[in-house]
Amino acid sequence: DTAVSQTPKYLVTQMGNDKSIKCEQNLGHDTMYWYKQDSKKFLKIMFSYNNKELIINETVPNRFSPKSPDKAHLNLHINSLELGDSAVYFCASSQGAGDNQPQHFGDGTRLSIL
């Protein structure tokens, strides 16, 4: 009964490959996020979706494409992976985009590019 679940937990792949990370939340939240945490632990927001609509799109290379089939799912597809993409990617969700609500994070996907 995990609240925010991401798969896979670990992803090791070659440079140039395309990969996807999936995220699902069972909290009934209407807003979901993708964050990237680099080796220095800096948490940077990448995307935010509210009710399947994109509301935040930070300066992220267009090799990264989020997809939200419904408000409980937010997947992240990455094309032509580069060495600099190595990081931990966290999915999160909250109730409301502008409300004063906490964010609930998944366990993270540790992406390593060889």
Add this chain to the structure above:
Amino acid sequence: GQQVMQIPQYQHVQEGEDFTTYCNSSTTLSNIQWYKQRPGGHPVFLIQLVKSGEVKKQKRLTFQFGEAKKNSSLHITATQTTDVGTYFCAGRRTQGGSEKLVFGKGTKLTVNP
């Protein structure tokens, strides 16, 4: 660029000592949230401060929000080894018509038993 500054970046204390991390924003925040991330784990929400000058306590943890709503602090009294982790502040601000939570770079706390 980074608009929520958090210091110190690292803090090492002996068990029983106090610990404080500070968060400063260049602009007024709607509210501020604090998260804790254990080593190898994910950020976990601790608390939210909304009002100017607000102070909240959770056992040994004291959270403060500045009068101008531009700074905040987290103070831990008498640290324990279970306090080990990285503490992040996250300030909510309006930018480009949308509200966004901007995380500080975190303070990594290690506790020597």
